[in-house]
Amino acid sequence: MKLVRTIVRAFKFALQNFWRNIWLSIATILVFVLTLTMINLLIVVHVLTQTAVQQVEDRIDVSVYFKRGTSEPTILEAREYLLGLSQVRSAQYVSSEEAYTRFTQRHRNDSSIINALSTIESNPFGGSLVIQARAPEDFEFILEALNNPQFGDAIEQKDFEDHERIIARIRSVTDRVQWFALGVGAVFLVIAVLIVFNAIRIAIYTHREEIGIMKLVGASNSFIRLPFLLESLIFSLVSTLIMAAILLPALQVLDPQLSAFFGTASIGLTEYVFSNGFLVFGGQFIVLAALSVLSASVAMSRYLHV
Amino acid sequence: MLYLNEQEHTTAKKKHQDMIKLHRVHKEYHPNITALCGIDLHVEPGEFVSIVGQSGTGKTTLAKLLIAEERPTRGRIVIGGWDITDIHASQIPFLRRQIGVVFQDFKLLRQKTVGENIAFALEVAGEPRQRIRDVVPQVVRVVGLHGKEDRYPNQISGGEQQRVVIARALVHRPKVLIADEPTGNLDAITAHEIVDLLRKINDFGTTVVLVTHDKDVVNRLKRRVVTLKNGCIHTDHKVGKYVLA
Numbered sequence: 001m002k003l004v005r006t007i008v009r010a011f012k013f014a015l016q017n018f019w020r021n022i023w024l025s026i027a028t029i030l031v032f033v034l035t036l037t038m039i040n041l042l043i044v045v046h047v048l049t050q051t052a053v054q055q056v057e058d059r060i061d062v063s064v065y066f067k068r069g070t071s072e073p074t075i076l077e078a079r080e081y082l083l084g085l086s087q088v089r090s091a092q093y094v095s096s097e098e099a100y101t102r103f104t105q106r107h108r109n110d111s112s113i114i115n116a117l118s119t120i121e122s123n124p125f126g127g128s129l130v131i132q133a134r135a136p137e138d139f140e141f142i143l144e145a146l147n148n149p150q151f152g153d154a155i156e157q158k159d160f161e162d163h164e165r166i167i168a169r170i171r172s173v174t175d176r177v178q179w180f181a182l183g184v185g186a187v188f189l190v191i192a193v194l195i196v197f198n199a200i201r202i203a204i205y206t207h208r209e210e211i212g213i214m215k216l217v218g219a220s221n222s223f224i225r226l227p228f229l230l231e232s233l234i235f236s237l238v239s240t241l242i243m244a245a246i247l248l249p250a251l252q253v254l255d256p257q258l259s260a261f262f263g264t265a266s267i268g269l270t271e272y273v274f275s276n277g278f279l280v281f282g283g284q285f286i287v288l289a290a291l292s293v294l295s296a297s298v299a300m301s302r303y304l305h306v
Numbered sequence: 307m308l309y310l311n312e313q314e315h316t317t318a319k320k321k322h323q324d325m326i327k328l329h330r331v332h333k334e335y336h337p338n339i340t341a342l343c344g345i346d347l348h349v350e351p352g353e354f355v356s357i358v359g360q361s362g363t364g365k366t367t368l369a370k371l372l373i374a375e376e377r378p379t380r381g382r383i384v385i386g387g388w389d390i391t392d393i394h395a396s397q398i399p400f401l402r403r404q405i406g407v408v409f410q411d412f413k414l415l416r417q418k419t420v421g422e423n424i425a426f427a428l429e430v431a432g433e434p435r436q437r438i439r440d441v442v443p444q445v446v447r448v449v450g451l452h453g454k455e456d457r458y459p460n461q462i463s464g465g466e467q468q469r470v471v472i473a474r475a476l477v478h479r480p481k482v483l484i485a486d487e488p489t490g491n492l493d494a495i496t497a498h499e500i501v502d503l504l505r506k507i508n509d510f511g512t513t514v515v516l517v518t519h520d521k522d523v524v525n526r527l528k529r530r531v532v533t534l535k536n537g538c539i540h541t542d543h544k545v546g547k548y549v550l551a
Contacts (some may be wrong), residue, residue, distance in 0.1 A: 006432045213413050216373075217474060218403035219430035221396060 006223055014230035017203045025235065028199045031192045032292075033246075036284055038185030040247055042178060043280070045270055048258065049174035055262050056166055061132045062139055063159040064146060068096070068126040070154040075127045078151040082131060085145060087138035088242030092130040101123035126156060153166060189291065196235060196292045200228050200299035211304070225300055232292035240285040324384065325351040325482060325513045326372065331381035333367050333537075343537045344381070349515065351481070354508045356516045356524045358548050359534035360431040365517045368534070369486045372515065373407055374398050386481050406475025406483040406512075410490035412458045412467045420466075421446070421455035424473045431478070435501055445473040449503060465496035472503060476512075483507060486517045495521055524548040 018025050066075050075093060082091045094102070100123045107113040117124075133139050143158060178272045204211070214224050248270075273280055326349035332428060333342040342364045347357050357365050370376040371383055374393050382391045390401055414423050421442055428438045446452055449469040451462075459467055468488055475483055485504060489497035501516075501523050508514045524531055524547065531546030532539055541549065 002432045003432075009429055009432070154424065209413070210415055213415060213426070214430050215399075216402065216407055216413065217427035217430060218399045218401075222398045222421065223432070225432055 007226070010226035010231050014234060016060070017207065017227060017231045018234055021199065021203055021206065024079060024199050024202055028192070028195045028235050029239050029242065031188060031195050032235060032288060033187035033242050035185060035192045035296035036239060036243040036288070037246075038181055038188055039284060040243065042181040042185060044251075044269065045174060045177050045181060049170065049178070051172070051258075051262055052170050056170065058067055058132075060136055060139070061130050062142065064129045064131065064149075064155055065157045065159070066126045066128060067156045068124070068153050069128060070125060074151055074154055075129065075183070078148075078154075079129055081148065081150070082129070082142070082288075085142065087135075087141050089132045091132075094130060095129045096123050096125045096127050099128060162168060186192045191297045192288075193291055196232055196295040197299045199235070200232065200296045201303050203228060203231060204300070204303045225304065228296050228304070229293055230298055232296040233289050236285055236289040236292050239288060240281050243284070244277070244281050248277075312355050323350055324348045325353070325386055326515070327382075327384040328371075329372065329382040329384075331383060332379045333364070333371065333376065334379045335412060341537055342371075343380075345537075345539060347532065347539065347542075349513060352508070352511050354505065354514045354516070354527065354529040356518060356527060356529060356546075356548075357534060358518060358524055358531060359540070360519065363534040364537040365519075365534055366486055367537075369407075369484050369515070369517050370483055372482070373405055373542055374401055374450045378476045399431075403478040404481050406472075406478070406480035407473050408468070408471050408485040408488045410484065410487035412459070412464075412471050412491075414467055414470055416459050419456050419458055420451060420462065420470050423459070423470055427474045427477050429463060441477050448476065448507070449473040463496070464492050465499055468492065468496075469503065472500075472507070476507065480512065482515065483515045484515045484517070487519070488516070489518065489520050489523055494522065498526065503539075521548040 064078075066078075072095065079091045079093055082088045103125065104114065104117065107117075131142060133142055144150065146155060146158060211224055251270045251273055255268075258269070323439065328345045328347040331342055331345040331347075332340070334340050339411050345364075345368065357368060359365055367376060371378055372385065374390050378391060382389060384390070384460060385401065386404065388401070415426065418426060424442050425438050428441060433441075442455075443452075446455055449472050451466060451469050451473065454462060454466065459470070460548060462470070468491075472483075472485075472488075483504070488504070489500050492500060497520060504516060505515050505527065516523075516527075528545055531541070531548065533541040533546075533549060
């Protein structure tokens with residue numbers, strides 16, 4: 001009971017410290033919020049990178065065109081063979097008729113192509129397979145596997161674009177963005193720690209008379225220290241709450257636009273943050289609180305002689 | 307405890323009777339700056355002792371040693387049977403709750419009312435709210451500040467401010483009250499009122515150590531007077547007067 005009383009009273013003193021140095025408190029919280037912004041930007045960039053890479057990976061396929069006259073069972077046999085490979089995610093069969101229909105549909109507004117096609121009496125397209133791999137690096141193996149003598153001779157063309165380079169480029173750009181955000185975040189974190197140090201130092205200075213009286217009338221050392229530690233926790237808590245109040249609406253606005261950009265139903269950022277809010281913001285609060293308590297402790301050991 | 311003979315028993319009994327005991331206490335700030343040189347002082351429970359002497363004779367150093375604000379270079383200090391010579395920092399708050407301290411410069415919190423300043427000593431010690439509500443009005447009445455609980459320090463006189471400090475020192479019901487120049491900032495009439503209050507507190511059984519260089523105050527008291535000179539006890543009279551050392 002006495003412990004609870006002591007904590008409640010120390011919390012009251014901590015709030016008094018907070019209000020009496022309100023401008024310093026605001027400055028500290030501002031830097032904390034900027035630090036958290038950088039950290040959250042890092043998280044968002046990471047999610048967007050993953051989404052972008054996934055989008056590109058989903059679109060990578062290799063089209064295998066079979067010679068005209070290759071029978072459907074041969075192509076389906078090749079499809080079955082490919083599906084049996086662990087590296088193949090899907091293999092879609094496109095018949096020669098379907099290929100013809102798709103071509104005419106695609107070029108329906110280009111009369112010259114349609115006219116040229118009509119001059120050919122028979123369907124010029126052969127059957128094809130559209131193959132998707134589980135990972136971009138699997139394509140090399142798949143292309144090699146297509147040289148199987150059972151149907152290798154029936155293949156007219158393999159259409160494969162080197163998507164690995166595109167993915168590598170996306171990763172390179174986003175890695176740089178992440179490193180930049182990480183660097184700026186680290187700088188803000190150092191500034192935040194120094195500001196907390198200074199805030200506690202000033203709080204000790206402005207309360208030196210009160211601290212002296214506390215010592216005189218028998219306040220324990222821990223009771224004198226506790227308000228300063230609680231004050232640093234208040235800084236962390238208020239900053240995290242402000243960050244949450246900024247980030248959640250911002251994500252709700254951004255998410256549909258990002259989803260439209262990536263052409264997906266939802267990036268899932270908002271859902272992720274809402275469903276893991278305690279983890280996301282709790283984790284940020286714990287890191288911030290640990291750093292600020294450490295900083296406050298160093299300031300107290302230097303300036304609070306109890 | 308087993309005593310070998312009557313004399314040892316008497317000595318041991320006397321040891322326990324001493325509220326304050328200083329045994330060959332030295333305090334040196336630097337090898338060539340000696341504040342106190344081998345002080346031997348015994349104060350019995352309920353005594354009223356005035357420590358007098360000119361400025362720089364070690365009066366305030368002695369007061370600081372009694373509240374463990376300073377440590378002796380050599381010697382032993384025992385308060386109420388508790389040897390505080392090498393007191394651990396974590397134990398000092400418990401000592402200070404048993405010793406009331408009054409200073410010349412009041413040390414009141416300007417943004418707190420009279421009542422809040424007095425309650426502050428109990429709040430920081432973690433006392434329950436109900437006990438604070440009970441104790442504060444009692445000590446306010448003892449020091450004669452009834453009706454002024456809601457005033458701020460700048461709304462009351464210097465004498466009243468010193469009464470607030472005394473009230474704050476009394477809330478823990480201390481065994482010893484140490485007053486270091488409590489009348490230093492007060493006019494003669496108010497100073498006498500404060501000394502009367504200290505005498506009243508002493509009558510309740512609290513041991514009072516008054517550190518002062520106010521001749522009128524000491525002579526009016528007609529109690530024990532210990533005179534310091536160059537950090538040493540020059541005279542110690544049971545019923546003494548202020549004599550320039």
